[in-house]
Amino acid sequence: MRGNGPWKVAAGAAAIALLAAGCSSGSSDDDETLPNTISIGISEPESLIPTNTTEMNGSSVLSSLFYPLVRFDEKSTPYLVAAEAITHDKANKVWTIKLRPGFTFSNGEPVTSDNYINAWNYGAYGPNGQLGAYFFSKIDGFAAMQAVDPDGDGPKKAGEPKAQKLAGLKKINDTTFQVTLTSGFAGWATVMGYDSFYPMPKAAFSSDGVLAKDYGEAPIGNGPFKMKGKWRHDSQIQVEKVADFKGTIPKVDGITWKIYQDQGAQYADLVAGNLDVQTKIPIESLASASGDLGNRLQKSPSSSFAFVGFPTFEKEFSNRDVRRALSMAINREDMTDQIFLGSETPAKSFVSPVVEGYKANTCGDNCEYNPVKAKQLYTAAGGPKDIKITYNADGGHKAWVDAMCNQIKGSLGINCTGVGEPKFADLLKKVEKKEPVGLMRLGWVMDYPLMEDYLGPLYTTDGSSNYYGYSNSAFDDLVRQGNDAKTTAQAEKLWGQAEAILAQDMPVIPLRFGQNVFGHSEKVTNVSMDLFQKVDIYKIEVAE
Template sequence: MFGKRPWKMAVGAAAIALLAAGCSSGSSDDTEALSNSVVIGIGEPEHLLPTNTTEANGSEVLASLYYPLVKFDAKNEPQLVAAESIKPDKNNKVWTIKLKPDFTFSNGEPVTSDDYINAWNYGAYGPNGQLAGYYFARIQGYAAMQPVDPDADGPEKAKAPTATKLSGLKRIDDLTFTVTLSEPFAGWEAVMGYDCFYPLPKAAFSSPGVIVKGFEDAPIGNGPFKMKGKWEHDQQIQVEKVPDFKGQVPKVDAITWKIYQDLGAEYADLVAGNVDVQTQIPVEDLSAASTDLGTRFQKSPNSLFQFIGFPLTDPQFKDVRVRKAISMAINRQEMTDQISLGSQTPATAFVSPVVDGYRADSCGENCEYNPTKAKQLYQQANGPKTITVSYNTDGGYKPWIDAMCNQIKGSLGVNCVGHAEAKLPDILKKLEAGDNVGLIRLAWLMDYPLMEDYLTPLYSTGGSSNYYGYSNPTFDSLVKDGAEAKTPAAAVKDWQNAEDILVQDMPVIPLRFGQNVFGYSEKVTGVTVDLFQKVDIYNIEVAD
């Protein structure tokens, strides 16, 4: 899953941050009975194992169960959390991590350096198929832990990994370990703020390298909350405060992560006071939200990048003129004005404005609405007569998918239809199976605040979230040069040059940059939603 897998799932955004929520089922009577508890709406997570969780819903839950090595301040700089110190050598290749003392998992086990090493080794081992495994690729020894080519035909398919552990991880003592990278990378401290770098307790393993069956339904973390019961799939996940937690202590005693399959149903519950926070108000309710919620309807920046991916293995989309034509056929401004009511902005670049290195309009004419040129290009390239766009219904996407298809029809004179699946994992499973799903709606919330995070996972050869099978050696080389650059300015220059390659090749269509458009009930105060679209679980509190 970590080599070339054209149009197959390798990892979600962590990567792919998919915005889902909706029609609730189940109740949260036990937790709601606690006076100092809150209910936050999410969609059904795909996974709850840190190294296998790469979408926004699971990430939200994990943030309550685990405590990261670092988190990010208002300037997107990493700040120490579970780590007491993180120090690189002069070449930014060997990093020494010292943990804060006296932290425990929710089952009472002390948190040690072994718990990070064991968790990361599990995530990096190719046969475990962890969706976030790619994020360990910078660590020395990663390549030896991967099959030669798990998708190859013939005898090569039988070649297993030659190692089960990362040679770049070394235990120094109970609270100290080192990470040796294959190549220097000055941004490594920021990368370790991502979910897959959480530790796992000894209780997570039935034997070395083997996760206990059912662990995901009741994960044991090192964070401020612990599971109350088990994950009630498609209904709810309840967590309660860990006594005597050594880190930052939340102001509420319990959270019910209430699972929805429909944003409209979640919004109705928000207005009725049955859910306390909704992180994504559906577009059809935006016009009423100010009246319904008053000052409890809020907006804040986030790192969302919404786009459409091309199946580059499909001969119909091999010609770059077809891809550019479809992009030019879309009126982004009209869609943001009329569908999202200005709550999002047109994307005319491949990286978000929230990261250093963003350049407005770097996509150039490829992202400008030009139906005349679009039709000329499309006809010259003999583009397909019908375009299908797959999307999941649990994220409120239908209105803009329909609007976009209408624009494409009008501009190109071809048929365009949306194909709905209940959940994004349903589409991803079809991708894994090699099924033809046409174009696909995707979105990305950054994992860590570097321009590189919008490039490597999404477009590098074999990248973790490269669903489209895109590969360009020049792009790969430029991204690598940026990662190894001596200064942030030099890194940004290389990454901008890599983005220029994307403009030439157009493996995806940039559509919109997002912001958090959220609401909360009269029961709570101190509600904020960050760049990663996560509720701040430490400062939310029940109103007096």
């Protein structure tokens, strides 16, 4: 997920989901003083429509409003949640999903097969422009929902896709539906744990395939909480417990997702007891956090991957030797030690260590600090004498971007400037429009625990979070072959070969693998965060 992917992803992923990790002082609210309610800090989400939410802030809110088909255990193995059974044929091509009976949306509508089919069709239909559309691309009929019909034969007008529905979705009955993929994919059950695969109620649509205008301001979900009022942009999003919820029941009665535009202000609220959870301690507070918070400062594994992308479609960065040289000009160890105080580790691979199939140092020499070789390579390739690195200022990235620029200046003897965009959404809009932003600060948190999630969305030619215009047909083919493999072990071998191509082409500079470094107030206990950088809303509780 843009991490925060997509960018999940970091965002996240991811995503990617591409990651937007920080955020402005959230406003206080009288409801926060009610018993058994908590507050969690986030940045302003990009969207709260499941098929359009591909970054961490919106994804976190959706996790309280919706209940997925599957969740993941500590070994990243999917287990059934809203699904009662998920089965498939020998070819891993036809998947049958049986829903648990008795579930309803927060407005009382029963959850049926139609709610999944309608939501997925909406997400996959090209003209709807949903950021999560890519994740439906493995379902049969997806291409026909994107392709333009130049002739406009029959009922379709010229320029419209040939189909409005996924051919691979079939209703068996109210609680069972079938998904047919274009080719077998052993990891499909894992993929269905992602946000884009949530159901949406009838109330979400004003007519067949047309989303109600204000649905994204107060989404109705099938999860343990429901919206309390509407999304108060740049301020807060409040949710309250759903009565008689049929799934796992949280221990708190409500959550205020407080929206910040500055991580420092968020941290000040945390220390003062005006915020219950901050999911990422800002860089400038890492040194003092232990003294400020004591045992309320915690760490746990995360799937986050920080990197900088090249606009490969621009001439000055189209030469891969320029990209390799810039990667070699960076001292990752110094950055992680001095800026992040060891809270993150140098990344020299493109896939996170938390997923099966990870291999260390797949980037090889291209990710080793070698200023002499870097300058030789950069000069020979005719690299630009001035570069900029654009980042989102609401994510607390200035310190490390400035440090990275200083390293590049020292190694290559060129000018390097960090440029901050106010919000993650501002940066994303410029990147999507291919406006000149120079190198792009990006991040990814996995959407689902497979190697493929660090490869397909980010680097395939049609990847949902491929903002750098990278395209390599051999890479695309290997990712596709991995998807078609009959076992995950076979898939990981092929995906590993695809990763080796990235190590040669260097469309991005791998920088850091992160961990969750978070803090909480004295008001709450049993606070934990998962690999997806989300607070476990089912375990957290108000201290007695």
